[in-house]
Amino acid sequence: AQSVTQPDIHITVSEGASLELRCNYSYGATPYLFWYVQSPGQGLQLLLKYFSGDTLVQGIKGFEAEFKRSQSSFNLRKPSVHWSDAAEYFCAVFSTGNQFYFGTGTSLTVIP
Amino acid sequence: DAGVTQSPTHLIKTRGQQVTLRCSPKSGHDTVSWYQQALGQGPQFIFQYYEEEERQRGNFPDRFSGHQFPNYSSELNVNALLLGDSALYLCASSLAGEQETQYFGPGTRLLVL
Numbered sequence: 001a002q003s004v005t006q007p008d009i010h011i012t013v014s015e016g017a018s019l020e021l022r023c024n025y026s027y028g029a030t031p032y033l034f035w036y037v038q039s040p041g042q043g044l045q046l047l048l049k050y051f052s053g054d055t056l057v058q059g060i061k062g063f064e065a066e067f068k069r070s071q072s073s074f075n076l077r078k079p080s081v082h083w084s085d086a087a088e089y090f091c092a093v094f095s096t097g098n099q100f101y102f103g104t105g106t107s108l109t110v111i112p
Numbered sequence: 113d114a115g116v117t118q119s120p121t122h123l124i125k126t127r128g129q130q131v132t133l134r135c136s137p138k139s140g141h142d143t144v145s146w147y148q149q150a151l152g153q154g155p156q157f158i159f160q161y162y163e164e165e166e167r168q169r170g171n172f173p174d175r176f177s178g179h180q181f182p183n184y185s186s187e188l189n190v191n192a193l194l195l196g197d198s199a200l201y202l203c204a205s206s207l208a209g210e211q212e213t214q215y216f217g218p219g220t221r222l223l224v225l
Binding site: 004032036041042043044045046049051090092094097098099100101102103104105 | 145147152153154156160204211212214216217218
């Protein structure tokens, strides 16, 4: 069965510091992987996605993610965090059953 | 070009009541999916509509039903509301051949008392 695990419920980083949010997935085939961001009271905004090809994908707002098949991971990174990056981040896998499976999310706090 | 819109933004109901939530897809999109996001959780897939029919369904009881209209807009209906139905309900739209690319609306926050 498909599943997505985000081990970190909450992360706090200082503004300007680097960020890495972890995501592990369980899926039988080559997955379609996504990272979404959700600000308070808002819907989900797509940051980036991986379907195939280059395992390092670039997204919006300076985010990138690396697909590692051997580790079943798709971690999200940003070299320098801005205060406006504070939000909830969700990793998701899209299955052949045409469904999204989301992780439980990682809440990011950015301190000055 | 308007994105996905949902109404109402907030709703308060009592147990046992019925509720209808509405969604207008992004212009040009023909497929609508609904998700339930409980507090502190990720979204969970409820069902998907295409060509006015339910095409896919997640693990939700029959109390959850939907409809898609000829203009591709959609409704989510929940009967016999339970306290546990309190959540943010998200609608997402896509093209039938590109279901992995979904655009999400801002959601409707439902509180059941």
